[in-house]
Each structure stands twice: as C-alpha cells, then as structure tokens.
Amino acid sequence: MTRPRTLYAKIWETHLIDERSDGSCLLWIDRHVLNEGTSIQAFDSLREAGLTIERREMHLAVADHAVPTDERGGPLPAGTRSDRILQLERNCTEFGIPHIPYLSTRQGICHVIAPEQGFVLPGMVAVCGDSHTATLGAMGALGFGIGTSEIEQVLATGTLIQQPSKTMAVEINGILGDGINAKDVILHLIGVIGAAGGTGYAIEYRGSAIEAMSIEARMTLSNMSVEAGARVGMIAPDEQLIQWLHGRALTPRGAEWDEAVAYWRTLPTDPGATFDRIVQIKAADIAPQVTWGTSPEHVVAVGAAVPDPESFADPTRAAAAARALAYQGLQPGTPIQAIAIDRVFIGSCTNARLSDLRAAANVVRGRHLASHVEGFVVPGSTRIRRDAEEEGLDRVFIEAGFEWRHSGCSMCGGAETAPPGTRIAATSNRNFEHRQGRDVRTHLVSPAMAAAAGIAGHFVDIRQFGKGRA
C-alpha cells in the first residue's frame, strides 16, 4: 500500500522531473496560456538570448486584458493597448505558438477559454502569466499564476523550477441557501481566513457543498483563491466534471478519452491523506457578501454595516480599515444596504460565464436599472456571448438598460475604467484602490447581487429582492 496522498501531491509527483539538493523541484508543465499583458518581455528575452520554443503545442495565446469590449470587428483603435494585442499576434507567429486571434469566435478571457476549449484537463499542471490561473484548479488540474521570468522558462524549456506548497483543505459541508453564489462562498472564506490566510498554501476545496456545485461555480471559487493569498485552489475531478469536459474542442477522443477518464478517477485525495491546515465552513452560515473596503478581506454579509476601524484589535488592520473607508468615501456604521451605487459591472474571469449571466438576467428581467445607474455586461468569452444571445439574454439586459458588450477583461483589469468617484457593484475579483479607474470605488458581489443593486440603486439582499414576483 502506498501512503495516502492528496490531489495536489499526486499531480506534483507525476510531474516531478528532478528534485535538487536545495529543495527546489523541476516540474513538467502540460499547458501554458499566454495573454498580451505579461508575455511581451518574455518573448523579447528569448529573442535576445537566441532561444526557441521547446514544445510549441503546449501553449495557447489569446488577447484579453487590452481588448476593447465596446465594438468588435472593425480595426483596433490606435494606442498602446492595441499595440500589445498586435505584438502578441506577431510574437506567436514568429515563434510558432498556437494563437486565438482577437477576432476569432473562440476569443475570450484566458481563464474562461482554457477550460471552455478543453485545453486544460484533470491531472495536468497548467500555468499562465496571470494570478487568476488558480481558476484552472476547478478542472482538477494544478493551475497557478507565474511571472514573466517564469513565462520565459516555460517557453524555452517546457518546465518550471518550483517549490512544493503547504496544503490547506477548505471543507464546506451542507447546503448553500437560496441566492447564494460561489462568489459569496469565496468572499466569506476570505473574510474568515484573511487576504493572506492562504499564502504559501495550495488550497483544496472539499465537502458536500463543493460536490453539489456546478463546474462554472467551482471556477468562481478556485479563481479567487488568490484573493485569499493562495496561488492554487483545486477541486477533485468527479463525474460531473468528466461529463462537462466530454466533447470539448481539445479533449482527447476514443480510447485516449477512456484512458484519461480512468486515470482522472484515481486523482481525488485518498482517505487518510493529511493537510497542513484544515478550515471548516458550514454552508448554511454563508450569506450574500459585499466588500466595503479595498482588500477582499474587507467583506461583510449584506445585512451588516460598514465596520468601525476602531473595532479592529490589531492596529495595522485598524489603520488599513481607516484608509480603506477614506478611499471608499464611507462612514463606519453605514448599513451596507444604504450604500448607493453608480454602476454595475457584470464580467471578469470570476463571474462572466453563462450561468452568471443567467443569474443576473433572472434578476433584471422585466425591470430597469435605477435612473442614476449605468450597467455593463461583458461576457467571459465570445462563445458565451453567442450562447447568451441564443437564449435571448442580450435582450433582457438591453431592455433593462444595460450595455451588452464583447468579451474581454474590461473593467476588471483596468483597461476600461470609470470616471473618478464612481461607485461600482462589480462581479470581478479585486476591490483594490484605483483598480477600476482613478478614485473609483469597487464593491465585490455575486452576479445576482450586482444586478439587484443596479435595479434598486443600492445594495439589497438578493434573498428578499423581488419577493412576491414571478
């Protein structure tokens, strides 16, 4: 009998090429996704050093951070952002790397399309020069974000030098309440363990609430692991995931599919395997969450109020809270539901998949944005946009007063911003200072909560919203 192992350990061990005496490990990388934001300098370095690509077919490039989402089809507007998109395309052509063009029907946010295309599969190690690569953990893969120096290593060698992480089990058992989204689950977790709670750990989400979650919801959860400090947020592959992957463009076929599935079924953490830390959360304790500050750990349930910085015992936390409230223009004690918003942003690699758009559309159908609120819906991929249009979701949003846009990172990554002072209910992942534009105030929420805030003009409890209506 081999000793019981975690999902993380199983994947790590099958990819271990060499372990050095200093504790560093050379890891085989199966898949690498590139975007235009962080890869340019890596290609420059390869060129300067005269290096070539070790395994071309393991890479897939797509532009997402800089793409305009207001119009698609015409020439790119002049400017540095467009230059980055074109430079990515030139780099991929020069180095022979597979690339989804900006105008392709397969374009989308890299962490949305990598699973959508079946590019990343259970048991793989997948990396990308973006911290939200943690999303790929929902594929039962070991996915993590890397820097530009590491992008260069992956391009030139197909490997990375890494050190094993500690492991953390986040066990969520029970049944999530009505109206509770995976976004609320991850924000609640960050509220419990803090924005640095997962630093140095690879998280594995486990428990009956995770098993019951759709694959798209699991991606929301894994995605924001990095906001809890963890580079990695994995979920064991199960029959639901295998069904979800079947038939996608890049998944194996025939006998290879059967072989893969048989292997995937061996991946879940063995009974008796141990974790360095275990965090247990009752699903029933999770209410809709709203962030009030400038770190994702600045979060409370929708029924609560903005905390008083003086209520934090730790002086650095108190100072951070005071700074956050000054930036956010909020007074301690203000009920969350009394905070009026100017804009709704439904998008990002966290919450712009079809189920997210459906959840938001169900809230706004037959209603209209409050008169002082603007709304933007930015689908996570061009395919999601098309699928949503086939269901008529575009009409629902447009009739409610939203702009229906093309796929890209948009108002999450800072490529598209709001005027100073705008207060946004956002389904994205970061409420950092100036993240959505200079002096813009971000509140992170689920898609349904964002949509409801847009209709009401202020935050509302989605569990009470529209009660009595069909």
Place this chain on the structure above:
Amino acid sequence: MSEPLTIVEGIAAPLPLKNVDTDIIWPGLPGLSLRRGDQARNAFARLRFDPEGAERPDFILNQLPWREAKILVAGSNFGCGSSREMAVWGLVEWGMRCVIAPSFGDIFFNNACLNGLLPVILPENAVEAILATITDPERSVLKVDLVAMRVTGSGFNLPFMLDEHRRRCLLHGLNETGATLQQIETVRSFGKSYADRFPWTRIEGEKIA
C-alpha cells in the same frame, strides 16, 4: 541575469500598510510601457505623483532621507494580487534591493528572487519595531546580509530565513532558464516516458488554433 546580491546597506523607508497589492506597486496606467528598463518612474506611481505627474511631497518615499532608500519595510501580504512582474522591475529600477515584511504574495516573492530583489520575512512585531526605528531619519540605515542571513539596524540584529534555492538565485543573479537548458536532455527523456504514461496529454498543434 539580475545583479548578484550579497549585502544591502542603506536607507530603509517605512510603508506601514498591510496588503500592499501589485496594483499599488505598479499601477497599470494607460500608455505605460510593459518592458524592463522603463519601469523606474512607475513604481508606486500613484503614491509618488499626482494625476498631473508632480511629486506628492507628503509621500514618505519622496522625502529625504527615505527617497534614497534601497530597502523598503512594509506590512503583511506585501505584493499580493496580480502576477505582474513589472512591480518587481519597477522597485529594482527605482533603486530598491530589499523588501522586509511579515509576509509576501507568493507570486511576487518568486518574481523578486528572480530579479535581484531580496524579500525578507520577519515576525510582525519585529517589523513593527523596525518601522518605528526607521521613521527616525537618524536611525533609518539598515544592513541586510544575505550571506550571514541577518538584518541589523539601530539597536537590533535579527536572523532571517530564505530557502537555499532562492538564496542562491539572489547571491549569484542566476537565470533559471539557462540552468534548466543545461538539463534539457533529462527533460526530454522525462517527456518521452511521460507521454507514454499519459498519451492523452498530447495535443496536435493544428487542432489548437
């Protein structure tokens, strides 16, 4: 690749904030170059400069002696958030060679060690004491010794830890790509057995894009 680092001695600047994210360290302002060598002005750009580009005199890193700092001392979870390596390039090009904090974002920590920026983890109470010390201009000089693994300053001498691999990267300015390419035959032979074991991980290039 990066400049070898053994001892960093110089002014240390206090930044007593928690969760300083890489958007703060390197804001993705419109029109910014993403390339190495262009980043010195972009480090902490929103804290150092007003929207018109003038220096903010109230920001400590614009004040003497701290504007000459080689060392930054900050609160926990420094460098959390985005993977953008420009955050590290910006700090190094601006003149920083060391950041001391109770904890760091994992990706930032890695990026720092690959670019000649030494991340030093010290306990929260030690960092608080150092922050208080260096706020006095007369006591703002620190010495961080990567050979002896100690941080010394006015009235203290503290040990720190760093794993041996990252320590060697910093001491010698190592380039991991170059080191791995020397082992490429080992990598390729691993790849052959890996493909035999997991044939379904292969992908045909023409299928992808």
